[in-house]
Amino acid sequence: MPRYETPGDGSDAITSRNGDAAPRIVIAVVRTGGIAGLRRRWRVEREPEEAPEWVALVERCPWDQRMDAxxxxxxxxxxxxxxxxxxxxxxxxxxxxxxxxxxxxxLVDAVRAADSD
Structure with a gap:
């Protein structure tokens, strides 16, 4: 089974370690910051036919919304x-x-929970 990774800087696509496009549903979350400035990562991978709940979670998010804290x-x-x-x-x-x-x-809570299983 191929493993997928994010580049860490948030600028590139999620790819397999051999550089192929990811054929599965892949959701990755990277948390940075905090007092120590540590980076934490979580990821979930599923076959598309096995993951309608993940697709629904992704589609509910306002991806085009401008984020300004x-x-x-x-x-x-x-x-x-x-x-x-x-x-x-x-x-x-x-x-x-x-x-x-x-x-x-x-979405973040679901990915974190699935990755800790």
Missing amino acids: GEQTGADRYVWSIHAVLPDEQREQVVPDALLQGAWRE
């Missing part, structure tokens, strides 16, 4: 980079911790 930014705050590869599209968004709510929070 206003005055709630700071060196010690978390930032969440969210990448989703579906069969027909790829999405990417950076969400400040202050705006991680609603559909974004549901």
Whole structure:
């Protein structure tokens, strides 16, 4: 089974380690920031026919919404980079911790829970 990874800087597609496009549904979350500035990563991979609930979670998120935390930014705050590869599209968004709510929070919590299993 191929393994998929994100580039870490949030700028590239999720790809397999050998560089092929990901044939599965892949959702990756990277949290940066905090007092220590540590980076944490979680990822879920599923076959498209086995993952309608993951597709629904991704589609509920407002991917085209501009993310601006206003005055709630700071060196010690978390930032969440969210990448989703579906069969027909790829999405990417950076969400400040202050705006991680609603559909974004549901998606992040689901990925974190699935990756800890």
